[in-house]
Amino acid sequence: MAARLAIAAVALALCASIAPSKAAEEPAPATTQELVQLETDRHDRMTVPVTIGEHGPYDFLIDTGSERTVLSRKIATAMGLAISGNAVIVGVAGSIPVEVVDLDELTFGRRTYYGINAPLLEDEHIGADGIVGLDSLQQQRVVFDFAKNHMYVDESAKRTSLKGFAIVVQARRRSGQLIMTNASVDGVPTDIVIDTGSDGSIGNLALQKALSRSRNPKTTSLYSVTGQIVSADLGFARMVDIDGMRLHNTVLAYADAPAFHRLGLVKRPALLMGMTQLRMFRRVAIDFAARRVLFDVPINIAGLNNGGRPF
Template sequence: MRLLPAFGLLFLTTALPLAAQTLNLPVQAVQGSVSPVRTQQYETVAQPDKVDSTTQATDLKFKRDPYDRMTVPVRVAGHGPYRFLIDTGADRTAISADLARQLRLGERSGTILHSVTGVSRIETANVPTLDITAKQVRNVDAALLNSEHMGADGILGLDSLRSQRILFDFKKQMLTIVPAEAYVRDDKDTIVVTARVRNGRLILTQARAENTPVTLIVDTGAQVSIGNEALRKRLSRGSMKRTGQVELQSVTGEKLMGEYTIVRELTVGGLTIKKLPIVFADSHAFKRLGLNEQPALMLGMNALRSFDRVSIDFARKKLKVVLPEEGLLINRAVALR
């Protein structure tokens, strides 16, 4: 049994009847059997101010945390820098509750958090500025979470990154942030996969896992790729081998078991990923995205790191990847390392 922290999806609705709002936030692990949570329809919270689209590209040196995820230096309200995880599966940014107290961040509000493991009551705080090198995002309504459960000082969600194009260069260990309107020349070996956006997340629908149609959610905050129960049932009809149980831990500290296995082949667009390790869990996140009844998979860092470069463009709904040199020689198939 191994403990696998992994970000998935986290949703917040207000705990205060006079402050109607709906927030979507990250969670540190996609976990378990959770009954669907009935929610009301609330007004959408105003988005943080957009990053100036005329800004030039910014390069950041990222680090790998103990669980193979990526962290970058971020200044919070003029202080820092602090280490933040990058999570394209999260609609909202989160920061450590201890850091918020240290920086005396105000405008607190009580909120109900709908995570993959259940429902929790938490607080949010207004972050006046987040500086990602030359990029500044203002007026961020961030969730306050435990740094030990996050494994970092905070999490950069889509509210801090959605107006940008994000390029991960795993060979150089560099993250490049480019305004969505800026033109960037693609490498000649780039493979482009067209996607759609659901609840702010990049969704790939033209994919197959061992010849089973599957919907993919691109999630850079997840250490391991996570499949839902519908996918597990479909693949169980074939020759899929179960390799054991693993324990997953959420960003709220809750834990539960998942079923670990290897998918022999995952194809999407012009890509083929072979021998992909995944964990099956009946995640409430899939229910909230309306993907619990059909085969679906959160494509985590164990899959994305098999490429040399990955570009995520939310504005144009594109996922672009460059294969390792050896992969180009084998029908564009990538064997996970």
């Protein structure tokens, strides 16, 4: 098994408080909402068509674990973009200095963003032409509809109601990142970050130690968008609980990834939840401005606790 984590510049961690909520009502048609057709790459991650000015469309990953929108060096060279600065990119396997270009205009769906400073990475490491990061998703509500393979984007301020989300997690935000703290892995309190740029889920060493897993586990390799590789121990969680919602039989990789250090998630058990687990849900919605994550839970896939909340 090989895992790939697509984190560009990881933001600082935030503390989150999570509270249950009733399912929302059926949405009325709204002109502010738009639909973007999703594709999947070879790692089962989500990509969307993106245009840069008059160029494109290009295939960009949607990565909620990336603070910055990233462009592949191959596309930047083909467009003749001039280097405008430098940055440091922190990924799952390490950090590297990179060059930055200015994107005057970037569009996906009907939304256009202006004045983006995009770090450059190699396309063979990204696995796509670029990454749509949190800097392009703030103040938006993004709904990943895995059943229909669509992504809906709506301005959070419009507060379009959403039907069928039985689990609503309220959180605080820092530097764009949302961390769910009312969660546990096999009974161990754990901070969980949703990372749509990773195909698998990765735990930190504090989680591995707390679970007292085998000292001689099987190992795997995690491939970062920086081109670096880090070794990881493979593990297995019988139950991941998020505010009473339970996922069973989850494969985890454990690593002392620099991303955890950047997020401030080293001493407390933490988990980056990737696409394998997210695709167990019908839909997952991330409302960045409202600081909440919503889950549409399918029957016989994820269970609820004895509180009896419907799903």
